[in-house]
Amino acid sequence: MRPQHLVRASVSVTALALAVFAPAAVAPPAGALTSAQVGGPVVVAAPTAGLLADAVPADEGGAATVNLLGITDFGGHLERVSTQSEGVQVVAEPGAVTLACEVAAARASQPNTLLVSTGDNVGGSAYISSVLDDQPTIDILGAIGLDVTAAGNHEFDGGARDLSSRLLGAIDAPVLAANVIGNDALSAEGDGDGVWTTEVDGVTVGFVGVVTDSLPTLVAETALAGMEVTDLVETANARAAALKDGDESNGEADVVVVLAHEDADVYSNQFNGSVDAVFGGHTHHPHASAVTGRDGNRIAVVQSGQYGELLGNITLSVDRDSGAVSVLAVKNIDLTASTCTADAYGVQAIVDQAARDSRVAGSRVLTALDRSFYRGTNDGSDPGANRSTESTAANVIADSYRAWLTTEVEPDGDHYIGLMNPGGVRADYLLGDLTEGEAYTVQPFGNEMGYATYSGAQLKAVLAQQWQPDTSRPLLMLGVSGNVRVYIDQDAADELEEYWSRISAGEQAAADLEEAVDAARARVIRSVYVDDVELADDASVVVASNSFMLSGGDGFTGLREATVSGTGVLDRTVTAEYLQAGGAVSADLAKRQIGVDLDAAVGGTATVRFTGLSFTAASEQTAPGAAQEVTATVALADGGTQQLTSAAIDTTVTPELPETGTTTLSIALPADVATTACPAGGRQGEGVSAAGACAVVSFTLVARDGSTRSVDFQALVPVAAAAAQAEARVPAVSNQVVVAPEDEPTVAGTGIPDSLGSAGATALALLAAAGVACYRVVRRGLLGRLGAVPSDA
Incomplete structure (x- = not known):
């Protein structure tokens, strides 16, 4: 048993003392908030001081009440951070003191309260914690x-x-990862194999901890040496079923809670009938609802x-006779709106020392x-x-890497x-001033700098791995x-x-879509352009x-193909x-990765769609150098x-x-457009013929x-059929040529009157082309798809 569980009684006494001696911090406010409607959308409640003191009471019918509080991706954000927004001071991060104050208030009101986390408590942390190896965060959670x-x-x-x-020795709580095998110390945590049980209000609550299936892509390959990651959902379901199978030898629980370091909104409906509650994490997206699981x-x-x-x-209610579990409350409490700042558990002193x-x-500019x-x-x-979009912050770091390669290393290669x-x-x-501490906060991991040489084809394959439908x-x-x-x-x-939508919704398995x-x-x-030239596959x-x-981290396994x-x-x-040398005093607001889709049809018309032309920050969208329009x-x-x-x-x-x-x-x-021969083969638009x-x-x-900035992409648009025929057939000395049906293959056998001649044939051809184009449009609409592959320049 960990030391914290031996002192649980003293923690409860501390919480009660806080309620008695600091009533302003824990007393429920007037107009308590309602919880999220079961099955409804995300509800984020905004507390006043000590709102969690107004916890859900135990059922009067004698049912047991289990009250669970959860955090995720805390990442060492210990300090209270405020910003100015339109002249108003707004709390961006509430900090550890407010978190401790609200937890103490909840425990004082509802003794049957447990505090859980779904991981990323440490690592990738705010500077105040990461520069001190996250020990302040570990001390505060303890x-x-x-x-x-x-x-x-x-x-x-x-x-x-x-x-x-x-x-594992420093964190004063069981650290569970049921789907990670091969590390004896990790497997021994809690009750073993990623499970921990405890008694709350006379019922046994079992916890199953699992980490995202993407773990091998999120850490360096050497970090998981000797370990294997199994399927998150399958593992959690197996552990949950074992906790409710009636076999005392493998542990039993009245309530099963899954702590998943993965997006709960995506995966929660895939858990089986043994699972009563899920706390999610990893993607930083808030969510609160009650859903229907795999077994109804x-x-x-x-x-x-x-x-x-x-x-x-x-908050869950457990019928002591039938064992039925029902949901009393599902919500997120917005701690940025909390005024609960009384020091609970001595957290303020830990934060202050870490800050010093x-x-x-980190104060050096x-x-x-x-x-x-x-x-x-x-x-x-x-x-x-939003890690799925290009950003100026990631771009400027990439710029610094290239500058280092160019000035400090200078290896052989066509391009850097x-x-x-x-x-x-x-x-x-x-x-403004960028301090060493702030720069550290942007890149807290301390990875080693490296380089490797790839062919142009390999680089394109790596860029294609940006799309990750199975994560x-x-x-x-x-x-x-x-x-x-x-x-x-x-x-x-x-x-x-x-x-990605189908796989994440559970509609299709990733394996079934692998070929597609x-x-x-x-x-x-x-296409890719480097140093203003199109990148050849053998470059x-x-x-x-x-x-x-x-x-090969983050799924970019193609980078492993070189030494x-x-x-x-x-x-x-x-x-x-690079920043200190003034390499980035201003930013290039031209996007470096943009999408193009072209749908061209015979008749001299085309529709071209561009995507990804703007960054997502509002100030960058309205800056002088931001793209505003496209001309053709x-x-x-x-x-x-x-x-x-x-x-x-x-x-x-x-x-x-x-x-x-x-x-x-x-x-x-x-x-009077200038024309060139349409290219044979390759990626050609609709209607493009060699x-x-x-x-x-x-x-x-x-x-x-x-x-202005030119776009390297150029669209090849087939000219109108009538114009091409006129250019090829009509003599300069005549405005009209009458062709007999037997001399005009297009007209012969169509039943068009002779008096219409080539004009009728041309009209028929245009009608046929229009019909084909309409068919394509309708078909694409049914498929939910846009446009054809644009043609090469």
Whole structure:
């Protein structure tokens, strides 16, 4: 038994004393909040001081009450952080003191309360904690009395040895990971094999902890040496069933709670009838509802976001006679709105000491930034939550990697580029002085800098691995250095995103879609330009990145295909020196990865869709250098050019996707357009024939300040059939030629009157072409798909 459970009685006394001597902090406010409606949408309650003192009372009928509080992805965010928003001071992170105060208030009101976590308590942490090896966070969770936690992926950052020899002994709660086998110390936690049981109000509550199936892609390969990750859902269901199978030899529980370091909204309905409640995590998305499980059972589900901003609450009632479990409350409490700040469990002193110790090392100013560099957002208020979109923060780090490669290493190769994984960027770079501590906060992992050489084909394959239909997020959009431009086949991207939706909803298994995913990935990277030239498959490209990425982390297994040269230099040191040297005093607001889809038809018209032209941060969308519109231009036969059309860019954010910044241009070719032979083979648009004539349409991005940038992609649009026939057949000396049916194969046998001649044939051909085009449009609509693959320039 861990020491914290021996002192549970003293913790309860502390909580009661807090309620007596600090009534302002724990007394329930007027107008207590209601819990989330069972089965309803996410409900985030906004407490006043000590709202959790108003906990759900025990049933009067003698049923047992189990009150559960949950956190996830706390990541060492110990301090209370406030920001100015339109002149009003807003709490962005409530901090550990408020968390402790609210937990104490709940325990004082409802003794049958347990505090749980779904992992990422440490690792990838805020600077105040990470620079001190997360010991302040471990001390605080121990002081508050964390009862049990699942292991998150960041608990494995330091590898098996650090987990076994340091973390498991330091964290004063069972650390559960039932689906990770091969580590004896981890398997021995709790009651063993990822399970822990405890008694609450006379009933036994069993906890099953599991970590995301994506764990092998989220840590360096060496970190999991000797360990294997099994299927999260299957493992949790097996452990839960064993806890309710009536066999005392394998442990029994009246209530089973799954602590899953994985998105609860995606997976919770796949748990079986033995599961009563689920706490989720990993993706930082808040969620609270009751869902129907695999066997028709009702499951209370909560996911409390990140950084202690929310405190999840599930209250269950257990009928002592029948054993039936019912849900009394499912909600998230918004701790950013809490005024509960009385010091409980001595947490304030731990935070203060950590602040003193960490800030001494981090106060040195590296440089001054004249603008901010932001991570991806879903709604403008959750920076870093959208890892599926390109961000200026990841791009500037990729720029620093390339600069280091170019100036410090200079290996052999045709091109040098930098790549940065979005999950490795843990904070934004903000306008003004950038201190060493702030730079550390952005890159807290301390990975080693490295580089390796790949062919152009291998790099394209790596970029295609940004789409990850079988993981928690549809894709992870890399930061790429400024000398790289990637053109995405948006039609293939749409397909991959649809596969992710099916797999994450449990509609189809990943294995069943493996061939389809591979085929779409083979198409999704349309072209790549490096150093202003299109990247050839046999080109030599030297990639600089951190050791985590180069070892295949985050699912980029293609990076393992080359021998990596390590350097012993920390990645954050490289970026800090780049920033200190003034390498990023301003940011390039031109997107480096954009999507294109073209649907061309015979008749001289085309529709071109662009996606991903805008960053997601509002201030970056409205900055002078941000793209505002796209224009289409074509060359004329007389050597001039003509602007065909322009379209404004819609900057509405597309959550969890890279497609923010969309526009569609409808193109109609003029009669005097210059033409070239349509290319044979390759990726051609609808209606493109090697025997026909095509016009080359070019595109330009126009920024808000009037500056322009050419798009490397060019659309090949087949010219109108009538115009092509006229150019080929009509003599310059005549305005009309009458052709007899027997001399005109197109007309012969059609029943068209002779008097109509070639005009009738042309009309018939155009009607037929229109029919084919309509068929294609209808068919695509039924399939839910957009456009055809754009043609090569």
